[in-house]
Amino acid sequence: MKTTDEAPRLAGGSPGVPAPSPGARWRALVAPLGQQLAPFTIVFVICVVLWILTPHFLTTSNILGNLVQMSSLAIIAVGATMVIVAAGIDLSVSTVVGLAGVVSTVSIVEYGTGVPLGLLAGVAAGGLVGLVNGLLVSKLGLPAFITTLGTLSVCGGAALLITDGKAVYGLPDGFKWLGNGTVLGIPVPIVLMLVVAFAGHFLLSRTTLGRAAYAIGGNPETARLSGINVAAILIALYVISGLLAGLAGILEASRVVSGQPTAGTNYNLNAIAAAVIGGASLFGGEGRIVGAVVGAMILQLIGNGSNLLNISTFWQSVIVGVVVILAVLYDQIRHRRARKAT
Known part of the structure; x- marks a missing residue:
C-alpha cells in the first residue's frame, strides 16, 4: 500500500494537488505583461486614429508641442505615483503649482533674489507643503484624502493672498529659459520631464525607499513589523510629491513668463488619472513611473486630438472623466479577481 509520501507529485507540486492547467499557466504569464503593455497600446491606437483623421497630427511641431505641454503633468504624475504606491494620495498638487x-x-520681482534663488524658492515651497502633508498623515494619523484636500485650499488661498489675486509680471529674460529654452535643440521642459522620470524610476525600483513604498502599500502593518520606518517613508514620499509639484509650478510660470496664482487647475485630478491609467492601483502596492508618464501622454493626446478635430473643450472633460472611471473600474475588477483567486 502506498503512503501519502508516495502519492504522485506533478511538476514538483504537493501530493494530491493537481498541477495548473496549461491555460491557467498561460494566463498567469500573459496577464501581467498585458497589464504593463496596455497603456502603450492605448497610445499607439490613439496615434493611429489621429494620424488617419487629421494630417496635422504627425508633424514635428505638433509632436514637440505635445511633449512640452504634457511635461508639467508628467512631472507631477511621477510624484503622485510614488505616493499612490504607498496607498496614499496627494490632492494638493494643483494649488501647489x-x-x-x-x-x-x-x-525675483519684489525681493530681488535673482533667478536661481527664486526658482529654488518655488521648489522649496512645494517641498514644504509636502512635508506638512507627510507629517499630518504619518504622525497624526489623519486621512490623506482629507489632509491634502485641506492643504489644497490653504495653498490656493495663500497664492491669492501673496499676489492679491493678481498675476506677477516684470520678470527678467533669464527666467523664461526654463520653460522656453532648449538643450541641444531639445526643449528644456522635455529634458526636465525625462530627468524626473528616470530619477523617479530609479528611486521606486532600485532603492530601499522604493521597496519600502511598495511594502507599505501592500500592508503597512506588516511593513512596520518587518522593521520599515513607515512614518519616515511616507514623509519622504509626500515631500518628493511636493517638490515635483513645485518644479512643475516654476516650469509653468517660466513658460508664460509670469506668476499666475490660479495656475495648475485640475492638475490633481489629471495627475492621479495619469498614474491610474498607467497601471497604479489606488489600493496601493502597484505602480510604475513609466506607466505614469504614458498615462500623462494619453491625457495629452486626448486633448490634442480633440483640438485638432474641433471637439468642444466641454467634451474633452467628459472624455477624460470617462477614461478615469474606466481605469478605476478596471483596477477594482482586477483586485476582486485577485481576492477570489486567493
Whole structure:
C-alpha cells in the first residue's frame, strides 16, 4: 500500500494537488505583461486614429508641442505615483503649482533674489507643503484624502493672498529659459520631464525607499513589523510629491513668463488619472513611473486630438472623466479577481 509520501507529485507540486492547467499557466504569464503593455497600446491606437483623421497630427511641431505641454503633468504624475504606491494620495498638487509659481516670481520681482534663488524658492515651497502633508498623515494619523484636500485650499488661498489675486509680471529674460529654452535643440521642459522620470524610476525600483513604498502599500502593518520606518517613508514620499509639484509650478510660470496664482487647475485630478491609467492601483502596492508618464501622454493626446478635430473643450472633460472611471473600474475588477483567486 502506498503512503501519502508516495502519492504522485506533478511538476514538483504537493501530493494530491493537481498541477495548473496549461491555460491557467498561460494566463498567469500573459496577464501581467498585458497589464504593463496596455497603456502603450492605448497610445499607439490613439496615434493611429489621429494620424488617419487629421494630417496635422504627425508633424514635428505638433509632436514637440505635445511633449512640452504634457511635461508639467508628467512631472507631477511621477510624484503622485510614488505616493499612490504607498496607498496614499496627494490632492494638493494643483494649488501647489500656483503657489510655487508666485513664490518664485515674487521672490525675483519684489525681493530681488535673482533667478536661481527664486526658482529654488518655488521648489522649496512645494517641498514644504509636502512635508506638512507627510507629517499630518504619518504622525497624526489623519486621512490623506482629507489632509491634502485641506492643504489644497490653504495653498490656493495663500497664492491669492501673496499676489492679491493678481498675476506677477516684470520678470527678467533669464527666467523664461526654463520653460522656453532648449538643450541641444531639445526643449528644456522635455529634458526636465525625462530627468524626473528616470530619477523617479530609479528611486521606486532600485532603492530601499522604493521597496519600502511598495511594502507599505501592500500592508503597512506588516511593513512596520518587518522593521520599515513607515512614518519616515511616507514623509519622504509626500515631500518628493511636493517638490515635483513645485518644479512643475516654476516650469509653468517660466513658460508664460509670469506668476499666475490660479495656475495648475485640475492638475490633481489629471495627475492621479495619469498614474491610474498607467497601471497604479489606488489600493496601493502597484505602480510604475513609466506607466505614469504614458498615462500623462494619453491625457495629452486626448486633448490634442480633440483640438485638432474641433471637439468642444466641454467634451474633452467628459472624455477624460470617462477614461478615469474606466481605469478605476478596471483596477477594482482586477483586485476582486485577485481576492477570489486567493
